[in-house]
Every structure is written in C-alpha cells, then in structure tokens.
Amino acid sequence: MPINLGVLISGRGSNMEALARYAAETANCPYRIALVISDQPAALGITRAQAFGIPALVRPRDANRGQAEQEAAVQQALDSKGCEMIALAGYMRRLSAPFLARWGAPKSRRVVNIHPSLLPAYRGLNTHARALADGAAWHGASVHLVDAEIDSGQVLAQARVPVLPQDTAAALAERVLAAEHWLYPHAVASLAQSLNAERR
Ligand code: GRF
Numbered sequence: 363m364p365i366n367l368g369v370l371i372s373g374r375g376s377n378m379e380a381l382a383r384y385a386a387e388t389a390n391c392p393y394r395i396a397l398v399i400s401d402q403p404a405a406l407g408i409t410r411a412q413a414f415g416i417p418a419l420v421r422p423r424d425a426n427r428g429q430a431e432q433e434a435a436v437q438q439a440l441d442s443k444g445c446e447m448i449a450l451a452g453y454m455r456r457l458s459a460p461f462l463a464r465w466g467a468p469k470s471r472r473v474v475n476i477h478p479s480l481l482p483a484y485r486g487l488n489t490h491a492r493a494l495a496d497g498a499a500w501h502g503a504s505v506h507l508v509d510a511e512i513d514s515g516q517v518l519a520q521a522r523v524p525v526l527p528q529d530t531a532a533a534l535a536e537r538v539l540a541a542e543h544w545l546y547p548h549a550v551a552s553l554a555q556s557l558n559a560e561r562r
Pocket residue numbers: 371372373374375376377378407451452453476477478503539542
C-alpha cells in the first residue's frame with residue numbers, strides 16, 4: 363500500500379504537480395497524494411491538484427484564525443484522509459513545535475520540505491539572487507527534514523546546477539526549479555519506501 367501523502371502549498375504548486383505526475387507515471391509508486399492543502403485561497407496549485415483529480419482544500423490563516431487554530435484545521439483535514447507523511451511544497455508558513463511533535467518530526471522522517479539552495483547555504487528567501495551576488499559557481503535545491511527552525515533540518519538529498527556567466531536570478535531560478543521537479547519526487551518516494559518498510 364502506498365504511503366498517503368499530504369502536500370502543503372501556498373502558491374504556484376509546480377513541485378506538488380511534479381509529485382503528482384511522478385505518482386501517476388510510476389508503477390508501484392510508494393506514495394500517493396491523498397490531499398493538497400493551501401493556506402492561500404488564490405493559490406494556483408489548487409487548480410493544478412484538481413486537474414490530477416487530487417482533493418484540494420484551503421485552510422487559511424488570517425485575522426480570524428491564528429496559527430494554532432489553522433494548524434488544528436490542517437491536522438483535521440490530514441487525518442480525514444489518513445495522511446501518514448507531509449511534503450511541504452512552497453508552503454510559506456513555519457510549522458509550530460506542537461504540530462511537528464504530533465508528527466514525531468523530525469525524527470519520524472514524516473515531514474519534509476524542498477528548498478531552492480544547497481543547504482546549509484542560503485536559508486530563507488531570495489536564494490537565487492543571493493547566490494548570484496556571491497558569485498557562487500554552483501547552486502541547487504535540497505530536500506530536508508522539517509524541524510521548528512527555518513530550512514534547518516537534516517538534508518536528505520540535493521541537486522546541483524551550475525551558475526552560468528549571463529545568469530539572471532530568474533534564469534537561475536528556472537534551472538533550479540527544473541532540478542527540484544526531478545529531485546523532490548525521487549526523495550519523497552525513497553522516504554515513503556522506507557516508511558512503508560517500517561509498517562511491515
Ligand atoms: C520552490 O522553489 C521551492 O523550492 C520553494 O518554494 C518554491 C515553490 O514553488 N520552497 P512551487 O509552488 O512548487 O512552484
């Protein structure tokens with residue numbers, strides 16, 4: 363039985379789509395996306411999920427709903443679909459320590475994120491512009507376990523791309539994103555496979 367994966371997004375959802383495509387195209391894929399949750403009502407990723415026939419919900423955080431309430435709503439939705447693992451895919455919120463503790467994260471290896479840099483370099487935002495400004499020769503993406511800090515958990519897998527002489531931040535971002543779309547499904551599949559083995 364594939365691992366039921368919940369994917370949390372905030373926007374475009376191209377990594378979520380890469381995960382969905384891989385699952386659709388891979389025989390005996392060790393995960394299936396059971397649910398996509400966005401904290402942003404207008405996220406393009408919601409439509410992208412629905413195009414794959416994946417249920418997608420919005421669980422916003424706003425003036426009326428603080429972090430604890432929003433996370434409780436996210437947890438309830440994940441539980442309702444029997445989710446066993448979470449992949450963050452452009453989810454622009456830090457998960458609270460109590461939420462992560464409930465998932466046994468990071469030790470359980472059930473909550474992962476993809477970040478557009480070769481961690482530990484360039485945690486946080488604007489990674490492509492920062493790599494260019496530093497004259498880095500290489501840039502890339504990392505899949506890491508999620509803990510209560512930003513982009514700080516154990517790195518599980520990385521993809522490296524060259525920085526080219528004429529690169530703009532946008533061109534570099536595009537090259538890294540293509541690598542992300544390959545890296546994330548493979549890393550999630552590998553983790554799901556080991557979680558599956560633990561079940562037996
Ligand atoms: C990706 O670059 C990912 O590494 C970062 O946020 C971006 C999300 O893009 N965490 P998308 O929504 O998956 O297209």
